[in-house]
Amino acid sequence: MYRLSKMRFGFPIGLFLMLFLDGSISQIFSVHLFSTPSVMISHLVVLWLVCGVLFEENMPMPLVKWAIAAGIVFDLYYTGIFGVYIFVFPLIVYVTRVTIKYISPNFLSGLLIYFIDITIVEALSFVASRVVHMTAMSGSAFLVNTLAPTLALNLAMYVVLYFPIRGVYNWLK
Amino acid sequence: MQKFSFNRRLVIIIVCLIVSFALMTVSVAIRNKKSTPPLIQQFGNDIVGLADRVVALPANGLRGSVSSISELLNTYQENQQLKKQVSELAQTKVRDQTLAKENKQLKQEIKLNGSLTDYTAITAAVITRTPSSWQNQVIINRGASAGVVKNMPVMAGSGLVGRVSEVNKTNSKVELITDNNDSANRFAVTVSTKSGKTVNGVLSGYKAATGQITMDNLTTKSKISKGDKVITSGLGGVTPKGLFVGTVAKSVGSDYGLSTKLYITPATDLGDLNIVTVAVTKQ
The missing domain is CATH 2.40.10.340 (Rod shape-determining protein MreC, domain 1)
Structure with missing residues (x-):
């Protein structure tokens, strides 16, 4: 039962911890991550949400609500442009939920799902930034300089953090 | 029934897109024109900022200690070079102070309260x-x-x-x-x-x-x-x-x-x- 478990408080705390860690990682490793022209963005929030779906199993959690909350904080606090991540994060939860209907969730299939999710996050934020003229980057430059390094970083993080996060989720249940 | 559910999904997607674009346009316009964001956004950002410090301060502190260890290795060489620079700087600084003082007096003389450099x-x-x-x-x-x-x-x-x-x-x-x-x-x-x-x-x-x-x-x-x-x-x-x-x-x-x-x-x-x-x- 979600209502009675530690998950009820543990999940949001973990979510916001990951959200703030994203910013702190970007700040601490800014020399390495933002070495121009290629840019790596850490998306630990997305990892936490995707893992929420993967380890949900027989305990449904209000993931979409928390995804919206994380999206609001991300938009207001980090970017200052409201209306991008508030829709992207719930979409990620939805996409992941649809995908695991077809593939049974395990370490490797999770890696593939996470690959798709990061691509969606980056592509949609790119489109949104192009629309409001936050960037003038061309599509091909986006693929090479942003999407590829970001995917590499986040898949590596997935591999490193999958088992620790699973441990945390099992403990919270 | 199937058709209805498909249409409903389409409507939701389109509504989401429109709302998203509207929100983005409004927030960009506010960002470009107004000097401060709306009060709710300010308030929210202040609270989130406080919460973020709980995570950011230990993280930045950790970074400081790690980099101080790695910097320890070439401290001696750097110290030698810096000593030379410091002796030169002291002289420049004294001169700078004298000039700033003189500048201030001259400004008072011609009743110029603040110039572009202040x-x-x-x-x-x-x-x-x-x-x-x-x-x-x-x-x-x-x-x-x-x-x-x-x-x-x-x-x-x-x-x-x-x-x-x-x-x-x-x-x-x-x-x-x-x-x-x-x-x-x-x-x-x-x-x-x-x-x-x-x-x-x-x-x-x-x-x-x-x-x-x-x-x-x-x-x-x-x-x-x-x-x-x-x-x-x-x-x-x-x-x-x-x-x-x-x-x-x-x-x-x-x-x-x-x-x-x-x-x-x-x-x-x-x-x-x-x-x-x-x-x-x-x-």
Whole structure:
């Protein structure tokens, strides 16, 4: 039962911890991550949400609500442009939920799902930034300089953090 | 029934898209026009900023200790070099103080209360950085209550790094000079050439591939050479005069051959920011 478990408080705390860690990682490793022209963005929030779906199993959690909350904080606090991540994060939860209907969730299939999710996050934020003229980057430059390094970083993080996060989720249940 | 559910999903998607675009347009418009964000956003950002410090302070502290260990290795050599520089600096500083004093007296003499070079500094620490490739933006721990106002220039190390783009009560966002978006406020700068001439212009963008600031549309006849210093000119608003931007790396003809384009090497390493200074002009 979600209502009675530690998950009820543990999940949001973990979510916001990951959200703030994203910013702190970007700040601490800014020399390495933002070495121009290629840019790596850490998306630990997305990892936490995707893992929420993967380890949900027989305990449904209000993931979409928390995804919206994380999206609001991300938009207001980090970017200052409201209306991008508030829709992207719930979409990620939805996409992941649809995908695991077809593939049974395990370490490797999770890696593939996470690959798709990061691509969606980056592509949609790119489109949104192009629309409001936050960037003038061309599509091909986006693929090479942003999407590829970001995917590499986040898949590596997935591999490193999958088992620790699973441990945390099992403990919270 | 199947058809109905498909239509409903389509409607939801379209409504979401429209709402998303509307929200983005409104927030960009507010960001460009108003001096502060709406009160709810400010309040929310202040609370989130406080919560973020719980994570950011230990993380930044950890980073400090790690880097201090790695820096220990070449401390001895650096110390030797710095000792030499310090003795030179002391003399420059004394002279600087004398000149500043003289300048103040002269200003009093002609009843000039504040000129373009006068500013006071607010020191702030960088809490966190926006994890996004589209915005080179950091969040600092000083806001409106410390006297920060939107569009104020921000410095780090020896030079200009950006401008304040959003002000909350206890934290504010700083858009770095490396940000290339359309709404970025370009700084009015002046180049002092070796022959003693000054050339005024506006910074036009940032070239990510080489890490250089560009300055376009210069129609001057005076020769600008490599190594000429670029400083802010203090024209047109809140930026004081005399903030160091960088040195000229290359001067080329622009794409159409009518004007000159400059590439400027920034004075500060823009990747690594910990402590920044907000320059407040007296108005």
